[in-house]
Amino acid sequence: MRIPLSALMGMVLTGAFVLAAVFAPWIAPYPIDAAVGKVWEGPSSQYWLGTDTIGRDILSRLIYGGSVTIFVALVSSLLSFGMGAFFGFLAATRGGWMDTGLSRLVDLMMAVPSLIVALVVLSVLPLNLTVLILVMGVLDSTRVFRLSRAVAADIAVMDYVEAAKLRGERQGWIIFREILPNAMSPLVAEFGMRFIFAVLFISTLSFLGLGIQPPLSDWGGMVRENKDGLVYGKAAALMPALAIAVLAISVNLVADWILQRTSSLKGGRGG
């Protein structure tokens, strides 16, 4: 199988980010909260990416912040994916009132942009990691629900699924052996998209000051801490911004490739 260069780059970069996040304490050159240098120093051999608004090493904070961002995004996208796919498949295979009920509920949740809902909800709930992950996961599960319901509904009307029903197969076999294997590729690509969305979402919330709270810090929060420096020509805020962008683009490249492979599987007319 040939992997295009863009997808390969995406995989390598994504892998590097994940490794850095996992091994943060061993990789980071300085502790996360120590003011080791002067305020807003430029990049040097000592501080590769410079120092921040109170003289902390940006590279170290970037590595630690990455583990927070990636952890929150991963857990919330797993949550949204699990919930969305489960209910989506259930709605598609059961049909009837369960389908109608779930679909209307999702319509309602999607009638308002996620960021607005999140802001409204976060104005009452305490701001901690669990709440953030739950809110993001639940809000985003609506998109996964719609996709998996559509994919499963397309497959559920295929004759081979009917054949399995006629054979007397149980729901479990039909979902896991007949439908799921055929729905995997679009769902895997969708997981990539959901993960990116979660990264962007948590970064945006943190940037607005409504996401990860001190003493923890993520990339969005780092942009917020250092944004005033931009006016004086200090590029510190751009480092975490760049990290967000590169991670998102890397995952996007991989997801795009998976999605393209899926659509080409359907093939044109026979020769």
Place this chain on the structure above:
Amino acid sequence: MADLLTIKNLRIEATAYPPGEAPRQLVLVDDVFVSVQKGRVLGLIGESGAGKSTIGLAALSYGRGGVRLTGGQVLLNGRDIRTTGAAGLRALRGREVTYVAQSAAAAFNPAKRLMAQVIETSLLHKLMTREQAEARAVELFTKLGLPDPETFGRRYPHQVSGGQLQRAMTAMALCPKPDLVIFDEPTTALDVTTQIDVLAAIKEAIRDTGVAAIYITHDLAVVAQVADDILVLRHGKAVEYGATDQIISAPSQDYTQALVSVRRIDHAEKTAATPILRAQAITARYRGTSFDVLQDVTVDVAAGQTLAIVGESGSGKSTLARVITGLLPARSGQITFDGRTLSPDLAARSKDDLRQVQMIYQMADTAMNPRQTVGTIIGRPLEFYFGLKGDAKRARVQDLLDQIEMGAGYENRYPAELSGGQKQRVCIARALAAKPKLILCDEVTSALDPLVADGILKLLLTLQAQEGVAYVFITHDLATVKAIADKIAVMYRGKVVRYGQKSDVLSPPFDDYTDLLLSSVPEMKTGWLEGVIKTRKMASAGN
């Protein structure tokens, strides 16, 4: 007289892009010779993949998708159009050569009125004024038997039926008075009874306008009605080329002989016996509708025999199969099987009831899970109903593969790696694996090429003799019915209009609908079409 169109040494290629593999060059058509004289009709016939549409489009120097004309000459009115530039091609397309597509429903622009589309070419090439073009369109609508020809053109494509659209597309092709029209399977997508009317209309229009035509189809009996000459194609190569009479009465090649003798399977009707399945007074409707698709249907079939259910789309024949399987519980009536009453709902039937009644589908492609191997597909019923595992299962799968005449080496293949006929055979094996007493066959041969379909019918007959399984055989094709049935039920708009042993149903006197249906099966002889149109008692059912 000089030829209107001469195609010499034509070679057509395309590039395939299999996912995850290197691109591959395919030769679609190789070294084909075609010639059409003014006012003559050439029939192109072949199975799917024979390259017949590709050759038809070559007359317009048009390649669909990534298809390229890579060799030979296409001489139209004396000049080679392969070497004509883009502007030259635009000037001849729609003026000298026009095209009638298989699916007129897709080939008409849904956002524009029919008249605007029919006269577009005439105006584009400045062949006539708008008034002249509209007058000609109305004249053609009349000739083609369209309703209200004066106002027909004001409608949008979705406002008229499939048969009417196909006639309108013919009008669109004839309107600019071209020298040559390419008809690409123009009646294939239509119902059987409609097909004959449209075919007759097309033939008359060709004769009256004196246009030359290339008529592409997979059905030799159809092309025999309209063509003066026939070119038989297979795998992109010419098999036989000759006058229509010679091709159908004295074919010289084995392949042509096989095509001519197709649908001549002999099957002696079995005598009536005690039914194994009886559907009594079935009435059914789909959820959310207020119309009974089945009304008071009563049929039965004896063990080891075949009941054929014949009808057009919308007759309710497939719905009957869904009711028998329990997918669509009937509103009233009952189904008795092997002496006991079956629950109307699938969910309430016992595993053994489910095992006894199996189903084979029209599209083998969608009837098999593309992610399962042949071994899994056939092996699952063995495991599910009989608890077979490991070597025992594998041995039985191989037995079944032998029974469907496929032999060793298929167990680990995926459906995508099989041919159309092989796929349908695997579906038959899956049904047989359950050791059923009854198999429902829903249009199982209609998506297949005629020769392949014949093979499947023969296999089904052999299996019936070996296993004593009964078939309920649903089809729109009377030729198939003659080949396989012991008993026949003719369905029309949700009712059984004629029912009995095969010999009785197919002997006169006929009711109007059965007569229409019988008379709609093209026969492999010239001049049949004119005779039939004169003697029909009833206009086509669907139109």
Place this chain on the structure above:
Amino acid sequence: MHPLIKLVVQRIALGLLLLLAVSVVIFLGVEMLPGDTAQAILGQSATPEALANLRESLGLNQSAATRYFTWLGHAVQGDLGKALTNQQDISHAIGQRLGNTLFLALCAGVIAVPLAIALGLIAARYNGRWPDKLISGVTLATISLPEFVAAYFVIFLLTQVIPILQPVSMVFPGMGFLEKLHAVALPVIVLVMVVLAHMMRMTRAAILNVMQSAYIETAELKGLSPMQVIWRHALPNAVAPIISVVVINLAYLVVGVVVVEVVFSYNALGQYLVDHVAKRDLPVVQAVGIIFAAVYIGLNILADLIGIIANPRLRHPK
């Protein structure tokens, strides 16, 4: 009644119903979450008496349904209540800011829409060739950026590297139109970037989808030139999907605006919302949330209506 009118009326009614449901969820759903407005205002150290007094004066002791209907009744008349934090009239505070937000969104829309359609057409026309790959690659990158990241890159570029603009967008009443335009240049650039990518990609997909139809082949076989094929046959069928793409993406602007306003300290609705979420000022959050929801729902209904009206099957029933 013409079935088209019936469908349109149905869709609008459905939209209103949806908005009502959203208002119920925003008002009551928030109340069901663990958390207490009074506690939020007074902080953890508040005495029980103070809490009780505050609840009383805020009307928190009444049943949720009563409070919802009271609120709804006032809201319909344009009275959205008072902010908890500073007792300001919410409707008044929103009035000014809503205008600023709409001005920003409008400027971005006016630039982004024609640009997106033009780029989408170019990408579709040269499908698979270099102009398409270039446009698609660049837009893939912009889609991957959150609004604030894009914003800071643009700020750094246009205020530091090429210092031609100011990083803060102040608008105030009495400002001239041109001055205003100059003030919002940076946020508009950022919003255009963000919306453009989505809009262009969806436009390209819509056109390609139409170009694959069998009737396009029919048109080519009639001898029409590529431009004639696009104008006469592709466009009449692509207009509806393109317009609905445009409208749906204008709805994305609603979200983009919130973040961009914060980045540029632009005194408008989004900034107002984020401030009061941090202050836990529930009445303000609810009111602004519903306004954003209403705009978003309204745009989505508009997209649906355009789709319905453009469908010849619905315009000319059998």
